[in-house]
Amino acid sequence: MFNTPVAIFTFNRPYLTERLIGILAHIKPSRILVVSDGPRPNVPGDAEKCAAVRRLFDHLEWECQVDRNFAASNMGSFPRNASGLNWVFEQAEEAIILEDDCVPDLSFFPYCEELLEKYREDSRIGLISGNNFLNSKYQHGLPSYFFSIYATTWGWASWRRTWEKVEINMPYWPEFRNSGALGLTVCNLEEEEYWRIIYDEIQAKKRKNAWDYQLILTCMRFKLLTIVPAVNLVSNVGFGFDATNCLDINSPLSNVSAHNLPLPLRHPNREESSTKVDKLIFDIRFGNSRRHLLSKHMPRLNKILHKMQHSFSLVYCIKLVRSVVSKLLVPFK
Secondary structure (H helix, E strand, O other): OEOOOEEEEEOOOHHHHHHHHHHHHHHOEOEEEEEEOOOOOOOOOHHHHHHHHHHOOOOOOOOOEEEEEEOOOOOOHHHHHHHHHHHHHHHOOEEEEEEOOEEEOOOHHHHHHHHHHHOOOOOOEEEEEOOOOOOOOOOOOOOOEEEEOOOOOOOEEEEHHHHOOOOOOOOOHHHHHHOOHHHHHOOOHHHHHHHHHHHHHHHOOOOOOOHHHHHHHHHHHOOOEEEEEOOOOEEEOOOOOOOOOOOOOOOOOOOOOOOOOOOOOOOOOOOOEOHHHHHHHHHHHHHHHHHHHHHHHHHHHHHHHHHHOOOOOHHHHHHHHHHHHHHHOOOOO
């Protein structure tokens, strides 16, 4: 039996949830905490799909304590996940967190369990990620993981002590931004501007909120490090039309392969991040998404420019193009 609690966040995709349960059957966790959003009232078939997801946990193939936190009606992705995480860490001091579209390699589980124990009392460590987007290959003799300032959460584990620091409404954000603390935390001005736009817009209610942004900012605020595996351990297979946030099936982050991490783990000598590595993680996980969106819309931009070139002054054209590009470059999840 695997004794670390595993929390699963579900909604209306029984085929994904069933696949994840099939993976869990190999390790047989002794406790599962299920968080589920309710059906949308105006979406045909939603109630049936949500009910099908919930029934999957009624008769597992192994003996297991299943704790359920089911929403009676649809709350939406952000409030459901945020309230669900509150509930998970009220029930358990530490947990592994998986959304229904996360497909973990089996080595993800002992990796999380060992590191949850090792760093349980180390207040410098915020969470344990299953994500490595650097296309790394495991090299024998080198450490099994490293550290980053960036919290990535497509399959992760953490402690109550970390989630308790997260303030969803971010009342501290203006002071944190204006004090220069953000610029001192990230690698360069590009990253600082990226995050400034996100958190300014969240506070102004101009963009869709999301709990993982608050977790990232919390780790920056308290200088908490994220543990990153030497190879990618979790694949996000949920990109597509039925996703809530990850809609672009052509995203470079979609279906990144998961690999086995050899055990026993080899621990690094020091708990510190690398500016060079952090910049790579930013460029691939966040910056690539922005550039991908821009390249996707470039033909449209060129068409607009062609139509405008004989109709407006050069100065006006430049201003208009800058405006369009700036909107496309606004960060998105």
